[in-house]
Amino acid sequence: MVEALVLGIVLGGIIALGAVGLSLLYAILRFGHFAHGDLMTLGAYLALAMLAGPAAWLGLRDVPFRPLSIGPGLVLATILAAAIITVIVWFVDAAVYAPMRRRGSDVTLIAFASLAIAIIVRSIVYMVWGPQPYRYSTELQQAIRLPLGARIKPDELFSLAVVILIVIALYLFLERTKIGRAMRATADNPELARISGIDTARVIRWTWAIGAGLLTVGGVLYGIQSQLQPVMGWNFPLAFFAATILGSVGNIYGALVGSMVVGIVQQVSTLWISPGYKPGVALAVLILLLLIRPQGLFAKE
């Protein structure tokens, strides 16, 4: 039980990395970004490519921080992959979503366009890397014993630490920088923000960049824990949306809380039902939420 709880928090952290970006995009651009999960997959694979490319060239490929299975090479690879994903989402926004926004397309059709992007991204992953699974590292690691009989792998604790660091950095960014405050204002009320002279185009670029960076890290952390597969991100949007709506759309801190709830419920559920049903658990949370409190836990009155 304690073990499931800790693993649930780790999973919640990974979900949070997707849900925070999704919540911001949802609030600022007004459409559900269905490609979020498959871009997470692409981020994880790009990090793999960067690990085999630039990181290996610097001799950083197989030097893990013991007792972790991963090392500075993967950190560098993740940063590079996040930069590439950012460029990709900027390009997609400029080529697809922005023209649709300008034409005043129904937001539902923009959401559908993002589903098409998801299909395209996944077929690219299949074409480049094939259907076989990959791992960042073949190192085996021993679990650490925690009190109350829980056994946790060092990598999982590392993931948790990374998530906490990112959340602190995100908090500082959103509270202390000008663009961060502009982002929160736009998420809160896009029209009002525009009238107040906030450069919404810039806010949108930053939102994509932050969303892309976070989901790349999420993809890599998930890849460390399980393995890289072309479908690894496909079911994540369910958890992202459940967390986003639970925390009230546009509320970043709400999305964090929502992610923890969804992650813990998903992980604890595996004590009784097959782990294959994790996406089903996220869906159940979502439907229950829509029935009871569709505005989420932190809605403004």
Added chain:
Amino acid sequence: MDLSGPLAYLVGLATTSAIYALFALGLNLHWGYSGLFNIGIAGFFLVGAYTSALLTQPPPATEYVQYIGGFQLPFVVGIAGAALAAALLALLLGVPTLRLRGDYLAITTIGVAEILRLILLNENWIANGSRGLVGITQPFEGIVPPSEYVYVYLLLVLAFLIAAYVAIERMVRSPWGRVLRVMSEDEVLVAAVGKSVARFKLQAFILGSALMGVGGALYGHYVRAITPDTFSPFFGTFLVWVMLLLGGSGSNRGAVLGAFLVWALWSASDLLTTSVPLPGALVTQAFYLRYLLIGLAVLAVLLWRPRGILGEERRVSRFVE
């Protein structure tokens, strides 16, 4: 020259297209006329196919095959059961989501479609797990000689398509259909004249979903073997959307045209990639290249031809000029 090969191929093409046209008509009722964003067509497709198969099949023959049901009921009961099951699923999903913003329905439907597939894959006792159901019974089996069966089945599917087309055309031109049209443009207006938006949405959602269930049943009886992976998000949902968007959402003729056109193009691209001898590694890549091209085609339609080929019909009532 023997024409039976190409002819059989065309008949198969037409049969599958006509079944997809039923999905596209159902989706048109959802999206084209009522503005309901259903991206879980695969779920209704799956429910229809499995319900009808389980109702009409004989009980499991050996201990290695297991599924619930096997009632050996007639084909008509199977079809009705499929429609009913899909309608029930729509009711269950519609009640919590239809009163909320549009994309919540989308998230729920796409999620349920995936979960249903997962459940059927993991729970062997329901419908034989990943190996699926084989030897699904067919109507008029034994009455029609096997060599001519494909033509009979094509006629049967076309009869369903024509009936569905006529019924939906009448519905959307009725006062009920006009309310749907107004609702997809302006919900407040519908509420203001004293009509329940939620009720109209639910009715449209259930009707369209039931039609998808019927399409699923016809598909199962046609291919005779279904596994959970038949109902992938790509084949079960995405392709139907491509058909409707390309043909012209808001137009039933567009939905049917899109279904035939897209399925013909998809099959042609299959013929192209399988007839050219490719080295082993490239075969899978060619397969996903087709996915990629369909994705790009959707973006092209959304960006440059958002109304599709035929476009939305402006005039739905003969009383309006």
